[in-house]
Amino acid sequence: MSSGTPRRADALRNRQLALDAATALLAEPGTPLTVENIARRAGLGAATVVRTFGGKDALLDAAVSDLLAPVVQRARDLLAETAPGQALGLFLGELIAFQATHHSVSDHVEGLNMPATAALRGDLARVMEEMVERAQRDGAVRTDIDPAVATGLIGRTALAIARAQPRSRQLVDAYLTVLLQGLRPPA
Amino acid sequence: MSSGTPRRADALRNRQLALDAATALLAEPGTPLTVENIARRAGLGAATVVRTFGGKDALLDAAVSDLLAPVVQRARDLLAETAPGQALGLFLGELIAFQATHHSVSDHVEGLNMPATAALRGDLARVMEEMVERAQRDGAVRTDIDPAVATGLIGRTALAIARAQPRSRQLVDAYLTVLLQGLRPPA
Amino acid sequence: MSSGTPRRADALRNRQLALDAATALLAEPGTPLTVENIARRAGLGAATVVRTFGGKDALLDAAVSDLLAPVVQRARDLLAETAPGQALGLFLGELIAFQATHHSVSDHVEGLNMPATAALRGDLARVMEEMVERAQRDGAVRTDIDPAVATGLIGRTALAIARAQPRSRQLVDAYLTVLLQGLRPPA
């Protein structure tokens, strides 16, 4: 087919091609997320994709966790460098912006029971809880909500907003405004 | 068998049996939502179920819209009978409570592109927009958000909270508290 | 395709067609024992065969146990009606004759870990042990071999002879002669 396709040392590149294809398809709710479709998109054979990752779930695990890892890292950085009250708002905005670029990934962040994704999901939850807790101690967030509950609330609603299709700037802004005001300690 | 029974009545009864079975299965994430399972649950043949509705999507359209219709009606009633500021809060609570009883229905409210469901989705959006608009005129909701945008925001986040699994009373309460406070005009 | 193929009441007949096809293929080591081949031979679709039995293993379980059941029953009858010394010889001859008609079934009698086949395998072993034990008490079989061991010995070698391809009358006769003489108490 594509006579220029290289092999050997570029196995890593093919791996990435498959990941990119999976990511692309995760963003196209129209086309079914089948191994065949992923492989076609990557310019590979279906068996190659399966073999490279060891199964469809493992491929999705890799794709989703590759996307999620920098998000978790960013949360950690914000937690370390920024004032608690601001960190939460900043991160929320960035989280939505991130998911805006990787549409239906969110569907798989929840629900995919594979090691890498599950671990990152846990990490993200922990970092966000810490964010909330500090913000509460700082007086920036109301204390009548348990940090774990607040984290669930924030994560789920942010996901929903990010998943909106079409997603408008207005919607995201409104969400951030409402959520952050709603989280403030009542007057 | 029951040669004296009027056929028309049987057909209607079967239709309802299938709808009830589909509704029941929509609430049981454990069992796959296949035509066969729906038919077995309804005590009917698989062919009958398909034939009665003309396809699985049509059946789901009927089931989902049957569930959604009273919700829309309730919204209309609240709009007519209750003070704008209260209506929104009341309805939001009821909407989540409803979805809590019909777990995965929400997944199909979005995403199912069939006439009845799409129409009700539109109806619901319009009623909620009207709710928001009136609440804004009443000074109960901040006016810096477009009613259509606010409706999208409310609908999507409510859906996400309702879909949470496990769903805790704490989460729902926190959501209502935060969202309603966040929607109030800023001090 | 075959316009004369009947349906409804003959579902049982189709079941039998599939079983017969499986049995036939079990006897043709040349053609692979795939669901597709079984279905083609039976004049059915592959999905039908799978659906009817619930999986390939279940089909083989049914085929093998259907063939094995009368053999076990015959052993029970002989045990009840015939003198111990004769019963063993008679049964052995019939066992081989049976397997001669159902060639490679034997491969699956061993090795197929499915309920019906496993149960019959156990039943057959028990009946044969009882046969050997009685023949030993009767002085017709040497007593320096444990009945369970003798049963294993007889079963496995009979299987092997039955599996022979081509199988000659001479071979079977020689086997019976040698085995029965070998089992007699030493002079």
Added chain:
Amino acid sequence: MSSGTPRRADALRNRQLALDAATALLAEPGTPLTVENIARRAGLGAATVVRTFGGKDALLDAAVSDLLAPVVQRARDLLAETAPGQALGLFLGELIAFQATHHSVSDHVEGLNMPATAALRGDLARVMEEMVERAQRDGAVRTDIDPAVATGLIGRTALAIARAQPRSRQLVDAYLTVLLQGLRPPA
């Protein structure tokens, strides 16, 4: 890498590595007998294994015949050096002991239609026929069975006993006792 090493020697060593790996896997019913597994065990690439032999069947042909050849040779030696009546008994014991060490090899001795294995299978049959014939002339084996038929009988049953799983010393002993007594001329 090892630029000084003569290629021919490497090739021969790889050939033996692959054969050893195949032999090892033939004895481990747990792990599937795939080219990949053989190659991994040999510390070689899958392509190398295939390329060295020209296909999986050719590899198995080589492995099986390598295992079978000494057995045939041993039969020839016994034929030349030992009294006919004893030779048969001795060889039978050794044959089973051999197969006991190379479990599933037996499955491939039969059924593998490749030149080397087929040839050795024929050789073995001929040597055993000669053994039987001489034993018959010596009065050690009954003469009412054709030597070719007796050979088939012995070979097949011995295989079956060797294949038994679990294989017990009791079973093997019982088999040898029964078969050898059964082969003696009737009193």
Added chain:
DNA sequence: AATGAATGAGGGTTCATTCAT
């Protein structure tokens, strides 16, 4: 009109073999 049975289409996966490095 109702339905159990049949099935074509499609899904994920495995494996012997081929190819480009």
Added chain:
DNA sequence: GATGAATGAACCCTCATTCAT
């Protein structure tokens, strides 16, 4: 010459839909 990677073919299985009863 050796090999990791790639792949076409084949396997078993599921399911919405159609068909004959």
